[in-house]
Amino acid sequence: MSPSAFLADPAGFLVRLAARLPELAAPLRPLPLWAQGLLLAAGLAVAAGGARWRRPVALAGGAAAGWLAGMAAAGLLELPGRLLPPIGAALLAGAALMVPSVFPFAAGALPGAFVGARLGLPGGPLVGASIGLLLLGGLGLLAARLLAAAVAGLAGGALAGLALLAASRRLPELRILEERPVLLAALILLLAVSGAAFQVGFAWGGGKRPKPPRGAGAQPAPQPQAV
Numbered sequence: 001m002s003p004s005a006f007l008a009d010p011a012g013f014l015v016r017l018a019a020r021l022p023e024l025a026a027p028l029r030p031l032p033l034w035a036q037g038l039l040l041a042a043g044l045a046v047a048a049g050g051a052r053w054r055r056p057v058a059l060a061g062g063a064a065a066g067w068l069a070g071m072a073a074a075g076l077l078e079l080p081g082r083l084l085p086p087i088g089a090a091l092l093a094g095a096a097l098m099v100p101s102v103f104p105f106a107a108g109a110l111p112g113a114f115v116g117a118r119l120g121l122p123g124g125p126l127v128g129a130s131i132g133l134l135l136l137g138g139l140g141l142l143a144a145r146l147l148a149a150a151v152a153g154l155a156g157g158a159l160a161g162l163a164l165l166a167a168s169r170r171l172p173e174l175r176i177l178e179e180r181p182v183l184l185a186a187l188i189l190l191l192a193v194s195g196a197a198f199q200v201g202f203a204w205g206g207g208k209r210p211k212p213p214r215g216a217g218a219q220p221a222p223q224p225q226a227v
Contacts, residue, residue, distance in 0.1 A: 003075035003084075010114070018185060021161060022178050028166035039163035047156025047195030051148040051203030058103040061151040062096025063089045065106040072114065104147045108140025109133040149200040150192070157191030 028036065051057055070088030074081045096103040109132075116132020117125040140147060161177070161184055168174035177184040 003071045003073075003079070003081040018188075019181055021158070021181075021184065022165055025162045025165035028162060029169050031166065033167060033170055036163050036167045039166070040160050043156045043158070043160030043163055044191075045156070046159060047153050047191050049199055050152035050156055051145075051196075051199045052205075053152075054100050054148070054205055055097055057148045057152055057204070058096040058100035059093050060155055061103040061107055061147065063093035064151070065103065065110055066090070066092025069106070069110050072110070101141060101144070103151075104140040104144035105137045106140070107147050107151075108143070109137035112136025112139075145204040146196075146200055147204075149196040149203040152199065152203070153192040153195035153197075154188075156195055157188040160191055161188045 028039065031039075066088035067085045068088075069092065070085035071081055073079075073088065074084040077084075092102065092106055096106070112132035112135055113129040114132070115136075116128035116130070119128045119132075121128040121131065164174050164177055164187075165184070168178055177187070
């Protein structure tokens, strides 16, 4: 799957990439069943509550956004997709780890720049890409909680799907997920959507109770009542 194919049809490119999940599950199949069960439990935990972990979510989201940005840049420059995507993933992941707000901005800025460049605005594609980058990047910052919940839900669903695929060699009941990728995609999507909906209220540091001031927990001494 080349960068030019990504530029021509980003949505179709991502669908075809998701169809390669069985290949990604292959290294996990030699693991014992209990280890695959732990991976499944970890995936479900991430899907249900991973968005609470601000920096890990920013790291994962920044890496994904950087990889997609590298694919887009490689397609524009007509370069192979072996160098720029890993560089973009490493740079944005490191930046998001240090400054977590880089992740929601990049998550909005990337599609914004792509759409803006294709709108045919006066000034050419560069002006359109700059406008789209700033507008949707700003919206990404406003929707940081929702983006964090979506990333955690999708990452947890994908990890759970990989664990089930890996266990299908020992559990024949699960082989239908490998034989029918549509069912696997539906399962991952269901876990991602339900997990994101469950944790959006406390994602990205939301829903935290304010800490009481120091000494607030001490009870005031009872005052003597006047007779």
